[in-house]
Amino acid sequence: GAGVSQSPSNKVTEKGKDVELRCDPISGHTALYWYRQSLGQGLEFLIYFQGNSAPDKSGLPSDRFSAERTGGSVSTLTIQRTQQEDSAVYLCASSPGAGRGQPQHFGDGTRLSIL
């Protein structure tokens, strides 16, 4: 498809388990972002990748959260030892480059529920 693709669309897991969320950005987009949206809240920035530069990890809420981007394309967000407060919709976005005049295009998100 032409848009940002995220998988799975829904994930239910038990507290304490690890989860991996995947994002396939739009082909050719060099910038990739992860956000999360908790119930009734706005989107919260997590991490940003741009080309081969070191990622901006300033939004990751704890060391249980990590992300990587392989080959400048697909990205995986990993949450270790999940907690109930990790329940949220995790959204990935990509943009053609780092310029702010290039809006971020979002996927439909992964709804994560921690039991």
Next chain:
Amino acid sequence: DQQVKQNSPSLSVQEGRISILNCDYTNSMFDYFLWYKKYPAEGPTFLISISSIKDKNEDGRFTVFLNKSAKHLSLHIVPSQPGDSAVYFCAASEEGAQKLVFGQGTRLTINP
């Protein structure tokens, strides 16, 4: 610390009338602002943006106004259509930063 605030959780407007969605910010370093629209179970879709060097930007039925002294921006939709019913998010970024800071969103309902 909510740097971008949308104080109206919901707004109801009659079809054909003007919808005005408001957003306030506290960070004076923000210099680029965007509006996104979100339907249920979908990701946000970019609508319109404005740089701090401007006070107005228009795109079809959508106009964004920026009042830097008041740290306030608004999105006007005219005329409102049923397909405009969605949650609207205001977002902002600082110079040199790529991350967006979002407001909590306003649910707009257009009534026929």
